[in-house]
Amino acid sequence: MPVIAIASPKGGAGKSTTAVILATELAHAGAQVTLLDCDPNQSVSLWAGRAPLPPRLACISNVSESEIVRTIRKHDGDGKIVIVDLEGVASRLVSRAISQADLVLTPMRATTLDATIGVRALELVAEEEEALGRPIRHAVVFTMTRAIRSKQHSAIEASLGGQGVDVIEPPLMERAAFSALFEFGGDLRSIPAQGRMDGAIENAQAFAQQVFARLTEASR
Ligand SMILES: Nc1ncnc2c1ncn2[C@@H]1O[C@H](COP(=O)(O)OP(=O)(O)OP(=O)(O)O)[C@@H](O)[C@H]1O
Numbered sequence: 001m002p003v004i005a006i007a008s009p010k011g012g013a014g015k016s017t018t019a020v021i022l023a024t025e026l027a028h029a030g031a032q033v034t035l036l037d038c039d040p041n042q043s044v045s046l047w048a049g050r051a052p053l054p055p056r057l058a059c060i061s062n063v064s065e066s067e068i069v070r071t072i073r074k075h076d077g078d079g080k081i082v083i084v085d086l087e088g089v090a091s092r093l094v095s096r097a098i099s100q101a102d103l104v105l106t107p108m109r110a111t112t113l114d115a116t117i118g119v120r121a122l123e124l125v126a127e128e129e130e131a132l133g134r135p136i137r138h139a140v141v142f143t144m145t146r147a148i149r150s151k152q153h154s155a156i157e158a159s160l161g162g163q164g165v166d167v168i169e170p171p172l173m174e175r176a177a178f179s180a181l182f183e184f185g186g187d188l189r190s191i192p193a194q195g196r197m198d199g200a201i202e203n204a205q206a207f208a209q210q211v212f213a214r215l216t217e218a219s220r
């Protein structure tokens with residue numbers, strides 16, 4: 001069953017936030033989800049320690065380079081979804097996680113600098129595709145997007161689209177509720193209200209559905 005690796009060498013791109021939103025929304029929708037924390041900074045493990053985990057969600061901390069492939073395979077059972085949160089670097093651990101993935105998601109802020117560095121994640125995917133001799137589905141998700149899209153955002157989106165990169169719509173908007181997940185633990189339905197929670201839940205749900213749709217389609 002599906003393995004989703006969240007990868008970008010750009011620090012602070014929104015990887016751990018994307019991993020937690022995706023894991024909690026897919027679990028809420030009924031999937032059994034295992035979240036693997038492969039980042040020595042342990043953002044996801046800190047989140048998991050703050051509140052009881054939502055139903056159907058398990059979190060495994062401290063997954064190292066030597067254990068990553070085995071751990072993914074162990075949890076990649078029938079009907080389960082494995083989500084791998086990675087450090088903001090290009091490393092052997094990241095490449096190994098990518099090699100096991102059915103979908104690689106690259107969160108990216110829509111600024112020129114972030115996009116330039118973020119695109120290197122797509123190069124890592126291309127290297128693994130070459131090594132394995134098969135395509136690995138990948139997609140970019142814009143993160144921390146403002147309600148009014150900047151010209152820079154539209155230009156970066158058009159440029160990625162022109163290169164045949166799959167860009168997930170909707171992006172993850174910049175929302176207090178998304179950063180508050182790490183303050184309180186749990187999911188968007190359990191944390192104290194931060195602004196308009198319906199909007200945050202709607203955004204998270206629509207994003208998770210789009211990711212799920214890509215898992216069920218044939219890989220490109
Ligand atoms: N959509 C969002 N809305 C509001 N804040 C966000 C959003 N996405 C990320 N953030 C905030 O931006 C910061 C960086 O996000 P996050 O930790 O998810 O990035 P990361 O790519 O995992 O970073 P690292 O490379 O250090 O692992 C955090 O403070 C997080 O709360």
Ligand SMILES: [Mg+2]
Nearest residue numbers: 015016039043
């Ligand atoms: Mg992180």
